[in-house]
Amino acid sequence: MTRARDIVILGLSLSSSWGNGHATTFRALIRGLAASGHSVLFLERDVPWYASQRDLPSPDFCTLAYYNAIDAMIVAHGARLNEADAVIVGSYVPEGQELIDRLGRLRPRRLCFYDIDTPVTLACLEKGEEPYVARRQIPLFDIYFSFSGGGVLERLEHRYGARKALALYCSVDADRYVNTKEPLRWDLGYLGTYSADRQPTLERLLIEPARRLPDHRFVVAGPQYPREIEWPANVERIDHLPPSEHPSFYSRQRFTLNVTRADMVAAGWSPSVRLFEAGACAVPIISDDWRGLSDLLPDGKALVIARTSDDVVNALTKMDDEKRQRIGQAARREVLANHTGLARARQMTSALAMLDQDPPATMTTYPKFDSVRRM
Known part of the structure; x- marks a missing residue:
């Protein structure tokens, strides 16, 4: 065990999970x-959207403090930032570029980045967009923790100059995500905020099967879905579910x-937190396909990969309960062994421990790298 x-x-937010997967991560x-x-x-950052939808305003596992402006935050917490073993900035933080520059000038012992949106970040940088981290800032971090693994890590180091890029996938709190043993209510459910690029897959893998199977029950939970979507009569809609209700929701499917x-599909090796939440609840998962998925949860053993509406219909109508439960239990074993919050904490602190003998990065020392190199 590494030292405390x-x-x-x-x-972005710890206090509100409303339309925000960062909070649960x-x-x-x-x-x-x-x-x-x-x-x-x-x-x-104390922003109106999250302030009005807080479901964890006072956590008991850390100190949570809000701030309204970077200057005021630096004044209030400068000493702690300087003395901490590591300062970690997350993706999508408001005024992220300015915040990173200000923190760099404080010269913390270790400055790291946790990119919970790595594929989105890289897609933006490819287009010359820098919404929360600048390309010039990537070499400043002692470690670039990435939500994506695989070849993305090499790309971060070789093309963007990251000093050390390491995968730190999302995770699940194993004490909170367990099967509640409630009676089954739905044959297939989905939990996620509306996203235009996910909607065609949702249409193919849930809405179309619902049309074909009018005697089956479906549910979609999550905010921001456009009113013009035509949901079949057997698809129940839930606007928002706080994390405390997720285990019950999964367990009834x-x-x-x-x-x-x-x-994330294009990048590969980019699991969502919902994948591990459902797995921890031993609920059989039907998933779209992407590189690296079977490395995390083997197809046919710990989940079912579906590429077409027929694949979903076949799973719902032809798989017996014994096999279905066996897949769910296999997913739970895999998640508890490798994808809990405790496992991620150990990965993070072990990575920080490896840096103890290295000089910290500074705002005036950049590693050499080829800014135009192509992977």
């Missing part, structure tokens, strides 16, 4: 850090559907 560390995280990770004896200060953003 003091970590400061500046992330940070909660599982920080709970794992706390259980391992580490202390965490989470600094969250015969199967649950996982649908992946287009950028």
Whole structure:
């Protein structure tokens, strides 16, 4: 076990999970850090959207502080930022570029980035867009923790100059995500905020099967779906589910559907938190296909990969309960072994421990790299 560390995280939101997968990711990770004896200060920009939808305003596993402006935050927390073992900035933080520059000038012991949106980040950088981190800033971080693994890590190091790029996938809180043993209510369900690039897959893998199977029950939970979507009569809609209700939601499904953003499909090795949540609840998962998925949950053993509406219909109508339950239990074993918040906390702190003998990155020391190199 590595020594106890003091970590400061500046992330999009910890307090509100409304339309925000970052919150559940940070909660599982920080709970794992706390259980391992580490202390965490989470600094969250106080923005109206999350302030009006907070479902965890005062966590008991870390210190959560809100700020309204970067200058005021630096004044209030500068000493902690300087003394912490690591300062970690998350993706999509408001005024991210300015925040990273200001933190760099403070010269913290370790400055890291946790990209919970790596495929989106790289797609933006390819187009010359820099919404929350600039290309010039990537070499400044001691570690670039990435939500995506595989070849994306080499791309971050060789093309964008990351000093050290490491996969830190999302994770699940194993104590909170267990099957509730409630009676089954739906044959297939999906949990996710509306996304235009996911919608065609949702149409193919849930809405069309619902049309073909009018005697089966379906559900879609999540906000921001356009009113003009024509839901079949056997598809129930739930606008929002707080994380506390996720285990019950999954447990009442015969199967649950996982649908992946287009950028993440293109990148590969980019599992969503919903994949691990459902797996922890031992609910059989039907998922769209992407590179690296079977490395995490083997197809046919720990989940079912569906490419067409027929694949979903066949799973719902032809798979017997014994096999269905066997797949769900295999997913749970895999998730508990490798994808809990405690496992991610150990990965993060082990990576930080490896840096102890290295000089920290600074705002004036850049590693050499070929800015136009193509992978």
